[in-house]
Each structure stands twice: as structure tokens, then as C-alpha cells.
Amino acid sequence: MLLPLLEERGLKLVDIEYITEGRPILRIYIYNPEGTTIEDCEWISRRIGALLDIEDLIPVSYTLEVSSPGLERKLKNVEEYDIFKGRDIKIVLKQPVNKRNVIKGVLKGRKDNNVVVEEEGKEINIPLEEIARANLEFKH
Incomplete structure (x- = not known):
């Protein structure tokens, strides 16, 4: 579901984390080869938030976070x-x-x-x- 939204804006999916300790957090890391901006994160957050609400994929209350992977990120997968x-x-x-x-x-x-x-x-x-x-x- 997320990939077509990212591709629409020229973004790449780097990682997704779902943390269940305490209040659940869905954390999505995106990357823009031209420089990831706050606007990129806000744009994806609004769209994926609405999509997740419609699809009701996470049946509990959670926090959605969208961010860039960080300047000195550890690479986790071959892609x-x-x-x-x-x-x-x-x-x-x-x-x-x-x-x-x-x-x-x-x-x-x-x-x-x-x-x-x-x-x-x-x-x-x-x-x-x-x-x-x-x-x-x-x-x-």
C-alpha cells in the first residue's frame, strides 16, 4: 500500500518498525535522493495515516511516525x-x-x-x- 504513494513523490521506503511496548508506534523511514524534507514526511504521514484508518489494518490506537533514516544510519538490508x-x-x-x-x-x-x-x-x-x-x- 505504501510503495505507490512513495513512488508518486519520488521517495524510497527504507524501513518500517512496529513497536508494541507501551502505546504502539508505527515508524516509517523514507528517503528522497534529492534530500528528504519535512514536507516529504508530512505528505506521506497524511496519506498513509488516512489509508491505514480506512483499511483498519492496526486494530488498536497507535502513533504514526514518518522520518528520514538519519545521516549516519546503519544499513539493515541489501536494497x-x-x-x-x-x-x-x-x-x-x-x-x-x-x-x-x-x-x-x-x-x-x-x-x-x-x-x-x-x-x-x-x-x-x-x-x-x-x-x-x-x-x-x-x-x-
Whole structure:
């Protein structure tokens, strides 16, 4: 239900969380490649809120939150390596490669079963299974 609304505005779905401790919270993280704005979040919040009320998918009272994923977000799924192309990234490897276990550079996306990062003008292919952790980076 949410994807057509996001596509209408050129947005990407990054993550959805449903927290049931205390008053339930439905948290939706969106990304605009041109920069996620408060207006993007408000626009989606109004539309998905109305749609959820009509469909009555959540039978209890809950809080709906819509936000951007954050400047230094931890990447949680493989699709995010394509969503965040062009952003700075820090990847920690499970095992050192060439005596290094941290790679920092510009995320170029995925190719086959690898994540491609440009570091100092060179493209590095990192097998997905070798990644222990990956975070977006924000350079001040």
C-alpha cells in the first residue's frame, strides 16, 4: 500500500518498525535522493495515516511516525546499498583484507553479490557475506 504513494513523490521506503511496548508506534523511514524534507514526511504521514484508518489494518490506537533514516544510519538490508548510492559509507569487514578491516568511500551500489565502493578513485568490490557492519557517513 505504501510503495505507490512513495513512488508518486519520488521517495524510497527504507524501513518500517512496529513497536508494541507501551502505546504502539508505527515508524516509517523514507528517503528522497534529492534530500528528504519535512514536507516529504508530512505528505506521506497524511496519506498513509488516512489509508491505514480506512483499511483498519492496526486494530488498536497507535502513533504514526514518518522520518528520514538519519545521516549516519546503519544499513539493515541489501536494497539499501542501491537506495543510498552516492552517499559516503563506512564498511567494517568480518575478516581483514590486505591488512584492512575498514573501508570508507562513496557507495556505488551493488553488482552481483558485491557492494561497490569508490575509495580514493578506485572501485572496490566487497562480497556481501564479508560485511560485518555498514553505516552511512556524514562529513561535516
